[in-house]
Amino acid sequence: MIVNFILNGEDVSLRARSGDRLIDILRDSFGLHAAKADCRKGTCGKCLVVMDGRLVPACMVLAFKVRGREVITIEGFVQTDEYKDVAEGIREVGLETCGFCDAGVILAIASAIEGQTRPDRTEIIEALSSVQCRCTDPETTLRAALAAADAKDRRLYARDRK
Amino acid sequence: MTASEVHLPVSIPELLELLKRNPQLLLFAGGTGILREKGSRFIDLPPSIALLDNVAELRTVTRTERYVELGSGLRLSEILSFKQGTIAPILREAIAGIANPVIRNLATLGGNLACRERFMDSWSALACLDALLEIREPSGSHWMNVNRLIGETGKPALPPVMVISRIRVPVDSWPFILVRKLGQAGWPGDDTWTFAALAKIDKGYLVDLRLAMGGRCGLRFPELDSRLEGSSLPLGTKEVVALVADYREAAWELDPDAALPFSRMADLALGKLR
Numbered sequence: 433m434i435v436n437f438i439l440n441g442e443d444v445s446l447r448a449r450s451g452d453r454l455i456d457i458l459r460d461s462f463g464l465h466a467a468k469a470d471c472r473k474g475t476c477g478k479c480l481v482v483m484d485g486r487l488v489p490a491c492m493v494l495a496f497k498v499r500g501r502e503v504i505t506i507e508g509f510v511q512t513d514e515y516k517d518v519a520e521g522i523r524e525v526g527l528e529t530c531g532f533c534d535a536g537v538i539l540a541i542a543s544a545i546e547g548q549t550r551p552d553r554t555e556i557i558e559a560l561s562s563v564q565c566r567c568t569d570p571e572t573t574l575r576a577a578l579a580a581a582d583a584k585d586r587r588l589y590a591r592d593r594k
Numbered sequence: 595m596t597a598s599e600v601h602l603p604v605s606i607p608e609l610l611e612l613l614k615r616n617p618q619l620l621l622f623a624g625g626t627g628i629l630r631e632k633g634s635r636f637i638d639l640p641p642s643i644a645l646l647d648n649v650a651e652l653r654t655v656t657r658t659e660r661y662v663e664l665g666s667g668l669r670l671s672e673i674l675s676f677k678q679g680t681i682a683p684i685l686r687e688a689i690a691g692i693a694n695p696v697i698r699n700l701a702t703l704g705g706n707l708a709c710r711e712r713f714m715d716s717w718s719a720l721a722c723l724d725a726l727l728e729i730r731e732p733s734g735s736h737w738m739n740v741n742r743l744i745g746e747t748g749k750p751a752l753p754p755v756m757v758i759s760r761i762r763v764p765v766d767s768w769p770f771i772l773v774r775k776l777g778q779a780g781w782p783g784d785d786t787w788t789f790a791a792l793a794k795i796d797k798g799y800l801v802d803l804r805l806a807m808g809g810r811c812g813l814r815f816p817e818l819d820s821r822l823e824g825s826s827l828p829l830g831t832k833e834v835v836a837l838v839a840d841y842r843e844a845a846w847e848l849d850p851d852a853a854l855p856f857s858r859m860a861d862l863a864l865g866k867l868r
């Protein structure tokens with residue numbers, strides 16, 4: 433089947449089998465390797481992407497479900513101001529990662545702080561629960577998310593004052 | 595791997611026509627139940643699939659004074675994002691306990707209720723609420739109480755060729771609610787159960803009590819629930835102990851493995867009213 437969708441802002445089209453998973457399409461057909469295919473069961477969160485504004489595991493999305501949608505991978509997300517907030521939060525607390533779950537952690541932090549109101553600790557813990565990280569201490573990741581929320585507040589405040 | 599034919603119906607009549615022509619058609623909502631535990635690189639799918647995403651009627655929300663009707667295609671995260679008071683708190687709590695936020699961004703309420711192997715997490719809350727399902731079949735449509743999903747052996751008994759289109763959930767307020775997931779975390783297994791309880795209290799009297807538990811079978815015993823109705827609170831220890839023993843016996847009859855978790859949870863719920 434032919435699958436047309438928007439990938440990181442560009443219209444793309446490819447031939448896929450109905451049972452192909454989005455994570456494999458991204459990695460094999462588009463060379464986007466930051467999201468990983470680990471469990472392929474929706475549990476590890478290493479394959480997260482944003483589809484139509486919602487964070488989803490790309491291993492649980494089949495080719496036919498992507499048609500007509502907009503997909504943003506971490507490679508597309510790093511171009512945004514929201515990414516800068518998350519990166520600042522991570523830098524501030526010195527969160528060091530092996531890189532395997534980066535796509536998931538960064539996008540999960542971004543989704544935790546994307547709302548109008550500042551999330552509390554419980555809401556952040558809930559958002560981060562979608563990603564299983566083998567290396568880092570959950571408390572440091574939580575602090576990175578809180579620091580990212582501060583960075584976002586600072587950025588929006590500076591923008592509104594202009 | 596065989597190629598599947600994927601249909602994209604945009605209305606329920608179109609979907610029912612497809613089902614009539616092909617009763618084996620796989621309804622694909624969020625896909626999280628269908629793809630669960632299929633950890634391989636390639637997935638074998640049945641020859642015919644209908645993606646439900648574009649069926650607008652499955653995504654409606656209607657509210658009256660007495661109930662809210664939820665389209666079965668609403669995603670769990672969308673339901674959780676409704677403003678406070680739109681849906682019964684017990685249902686909100688049960689849905690919030692399902693999987694993780696990113697799975698809930700794909701998974702639908704209809705898909706949660708339509709699992710044929712076991713009762714998933716939303717069922718026990720909806721069973722306590724006496725929610726109704728609108729079942730659409732090629733031959734017609736009807737409303738059925740979610741409690742009627744319990745088949746003779748206690749297993750889910752859904753009509754073979756059907757679409758759950760709407761879920762009608764009463765909105766009356768319940769001062770006492772309890773939801774507990776029991777057993778291993780993660781994907782529900784044989785020893786996982788979701789227990790839910792509701793109680794209504796008026797002027798110090800218990801006026802309504804409902805307990806339900808879903809897992810590899812569904813447990814709901816309205817005749818036992820009504821036994822203490824009209825009793826003044828706090829409930830007497832003797833009556834509670836006798837009722838818990840009867841819940842245990844009733845659960846045992848259906849599934850011996852369910853007897854202990856159900857009676858423990860009944861004890862916990864009634865203990866809070868004691």
Ligand SMILES: Cc1cc2nc3c(=O)[nH]c(=O)nc-3n(C[C@H](O)[C@H](O)[C@H](O)COP(=O)(O)OP(=O)(O)OC[C@H]3O[C@@H](n4cnc5c(N)ncnc54)[C@H](O)[C@@H]3O)c2cc1C
Pocket residue numbers: 473474475620621622623624625626627628629630631646666667691692693694697700701702703704705706707708709710714715716756757758759780781782
């Ligand atoms: C990692 C992971 C963790 C999970 N944890 C939980 C958990 O804690 N609790 C829990 O309850 N579930 C859990 N699930 C299971 C699943 O996510 C939910 O049951 C979900 O609600 C299923 O909805 P869906 O839209 O994805 O259904 P689908 O996968 O699309 O469909 C499931 C079944 O329902 C049928 N169906 C779908 N919609 C309809 C309809 N409208 N009418 C008739 N039939 C229909 C399909 O044909 C299929 O047989 C988990 C899944 C994963 C992958």
Ligand code: FES
Pocket residue numbers: 468469470471472473474475476477478479480489490491492
């Ligand atoms: S690979 Fe998708 S959640 Fe693990």
Ligand code: FES
Pocket residue numbers: 528529530531532533534564565566567568
């Ligand atoms: S940093 Fe290594 S798995 Fe998360």
